[in-house]
Amino acid sequence: MDMEKVNSMDFGEFVDVFGNVIERCPLIAAAVWSQRPFSDLEDLEKHFSAFIDALPQSGQEGVLRCHPDLAGRELQRGTLTAESQREQGAGLTSLGAEERLRAELNAQYRARFGFPFVLAARLSDREAVLRELARRLHRPPALELRTALGEVKKIGRLRLADLVGADP
């Protein structure tokens, strides 16, 4: 899909295609549409990121809360979005003690920060998820909010590249 096609999309088509670039936050695509035309993929990415950066803290935390746990109940139940299923399905599931430890750390993280632990799974692996969870769990909330939003942007960048880089 080239930028000419992206820039020619009406509102409905744009949100249909880009509505889940930021997990379960079609509002962001709905807002970014009005910024067209986009010069290239990087310009499109910048508009998605700028919308998130311009949100008040409550909105940024809300974006994070729209993310399913990493390898959590939704993965087990098969209720993830297609994008999340693809990202999380690749080798994050583990069994037994590691699974229980990750669930416990996820719960501690969510209790401490008020939003789920978010990590760009495609850039990580099972061991790194546990390591990052344990490391980030004890960080100051203001710093962790910025780190978590950075992961949301990485996930969004990869999803945009899949969509815009996809064949016509």
Ligand SMILES: NC(=O)NC1=NC(=O)NC1=O
């Ligand atoms: N909590 C999460 O990190 N969720 C996710 N990370 C991804 O890469 N895809 C997700 O759904």
